[in-house]
Amino acid sequence: MVEKSQLRDFEQQLDKALAALPSLRWSSTSALGLASEIYEIGAFGKGPGGAEWIERGYAILASHFVAGTDGYEAEMSREADARQIMDDLAFTQHYYMLREYLYYSYNVPGSMDWSFEDSRVEIRFADKSIPRQFFTVHNDQVLGSQHHFRDFNRSDEIMRLLKDEPEGVVTPNLMAAEPLIQEEVDLKLAAYFSLIASDSQIDLGGYSYHQFLRVYGELLKKALYHRYLARSQEAVGAIYMPEDGLLDGMNEELGVPPEVGRLILKDLVYDRDATAARVDATYFSLMREGSGERRIVMRPNHFAVAEGLVNMLRVIAQRRPNTFLEQVSNEIGSAFVRRVKAGWEAQGFICHSEVSLREFDASLPDVDLLVISVEPTLGYVIFVCELKCPVPPRWAKDQLKVLNKDSVSKAFRQVEALKRFIKTEDGIRFLSRMLPKEGHPHFEGFVVALDHLVITSDNAGMFFGAESTKVINFRTLERLLRRSDGDMALIQHVLATYAEHADAALVTTMVEFPLGPLTVAYEAVTAGPLMEFLQGHWRSDPELGAMVEAFISDGYHPFDTFEHRPPDIVVADHRKSGRQAEGEGS
Structure with a gap:
């Protein structure tokens, strides 16, 4: 059986390699923008499932992305910068997976099988219930989605309506597409895990669940609109949104006061405060720039599939555990x-x-x-x-x-x-x-x-x-x-x-990757x-x-x-x- 001291030594090597990544020397806002664009390009080409590895790496680098630190300004047009952050995302997705396996190993002895021999480290599943869980969740997601959306056939019509439309301009075609997109929004929200009634007035910390759900639905509609626009016009990319503009829209379209909208966004957007509070970046789809205009960055392909209701519940449970227990848990x-x-x-x-x-x-x-x-x-x-x-x-x-x-x-x-x-x-x-x-x-x-x-x-x-x-x-x-x-x-x-x-x-x-003088191979579903x-x-x-x-x-x-x-x-x-x-x- 592997000794915990060996795991700790290996973990230190991982952390040292993470700290040495070149993109961590870049301006954090610049790195956030480039990584967000790369995720969207990957999801556009292979679908969100094909970009999961980018998302894992993105989550590890998120604390740097929102830090607001100065450094080398990556230019999105520079091929070398794109190659470098792709390399860094590739490493951090391995880091993400090994962080998972280390947690299992520290907390459930015998769950993973570690082998340290010469210059090679191998990690395999010892507990069959772990890969079975990964398989089951993926199997449920795919088959459940196929069943849930079996009667939704609006995508081609939305694409046709948006094909030659200017972005963000209200036109007859956009007005015709909007209710079709809303139909998809409603379907998605019904598929997500929450179980709380959509009109629930329970207080989540200065805002009601009903207010949150309306705001989240509008953001989901925005994400789907931009995703369809990208598909129809091959105009793929992240969306950069000033917070004041979002708050004005919530107030005018939803009747959500700016002070309430700001609280909702605080729980939806990963930023420096989330890093300081040690809230994990995997709970967020939206990121806030740490410098400059401090815009909110949306990756439409990611937001359109991120199960944000679960993420929001996780954030509240960590930030306001008493609120979660008193208002949410029993319901x-x-x-x-x-x-x-x-x-x-x-x-x-x-x-x-x-x-x-x-x-x-x-x-x-x-x-x-x-x-x-x-x-x-x-x-x-x-x-x-x-x-x-x-x-x-x-x-x-x-x-x-x-x-x-x-x-x-x-x-x-x-x-x-x-x-x-x-x-x-x-x-x-x-x-x-x-x-x-x-x-x-x-x-x-x-x-x-x-x-x-x-x-x-x-x-x-x-x-x-x-x-x-x-x-x-x-x-x-x-x-x-x-x-x-x-x-x-x-x-x-x-x-x-x-x-x-x-x-x-x-x-x-x-899956194999180099870690200094080591070759690391780990089993993955x-x-x-x-x-x-x-x-x-x-x-x-x-x-x-x-x-x-x-x-x-x-x-x-x-x-x-x-x-x-x-x-x-x-x-x-x-x-x-x-x-x-x-x-x-x-």
Whole structure:
């Protein structure tokens, strides 16, 4: 096992190489402008996904970009300057990735496998749950986006309308394009993680959530407009916006007073104050020049895909933790339960949320969500679900917070307490009370199969590979539920086998770069095939009714599936119906 002293020595070499980058000797405002243009050019040519490596490097250099320091004035027309900052961004994207791996290694021993031999350093994933998490998040983003925007077909029309239009001039074509762009804005905001109602008046620190969302929507519309303009006219580039002009626009168009708008921008724009407060640059898409006019720099391609609602919540949680706890945390938690519940109910399952067990034992946790599937030839399958909704992470330090005693790690201990309770007589009475009062539609005696599940806002089991309870993030779950057609056996099968299928689908590669006399090679998840769930056909199967009737008319009974009936644990094999339910039973 690698010693921490070796990691610290290696980290010092990384930091020394970072401090020696030539672009850090440039004027910070000049470097910000050139790096922003390079990002936009990269995203224009390969899409935002193809520019992710530039964004990682950009985030590492951001504290310099906004510092307002003097130095060599990089000229964007000079090819040598562009080559140099490309080289520096290439190094800092490696630095970004290794910073992540160092955080994992320091905080979760055994998560990464480090090898120091002669002049070569190799870093590989030791914990399979880490690359699986990266794969799952990317898989969810792509497939979720395809589903969410499946009916949006306005892009070609917007491009046509803007093709020969002057930038920023109100023309009939611009007026015709604006509602089409607004339609895309609304779709994007609906896809982003927030869960807070759009008209919410909760105070985020001198401004309401509703005011923030309106401002963010206008900025998103501006980003999309410039992105479409760049595509239609090949006029790619960053946008430089004086703050006073933005504030005037917020006041005139949205009715947001300048003093309120300034507070909102303070939480949306990375600047010297954010650096001093150690707020990570990954939470921001907008940057402020540190000198001169101190304009706000927007990269349209980046802002159009940055999930700014998550970023804003992260900023508030760090800058004003009491505000977050008092105004935001409970609202998000309750909304998360409602959203997950709605996903199950949409497929015909019976759900009970936030069920108190205090009458049985005051030390027991509430059941966040109890999902009941009425199985016509078996009885019932019940999922006892624990829900945890930390704000989705942006980098390693955020990801590691799931290990905190009050975060996702707590859910597994709560599940264990619920498992013990359900095996008691009180637990059995509780479950009986939760079943439909009208009774089973076909049998007086039936099987109840139990399963347990942890549902999160983002974590798909990262760092929890040793846990026996299954864990899934809500975006993966929502997609699974949509495609299940109410087939509980399909859902259980996917949950039981997801890890092995994801591990088989994800692709990793070894990335190499020089670090002084060393060659450093690290394993990274790279582009590979997407993994979608099969489309189920259960509730919509026209033969379902006839199959159930045949099961009953032939005299079969749920208990016929057992050769004997163990007192505590049963595994029910739905042989006659061709379906299977597994789990604890009573």
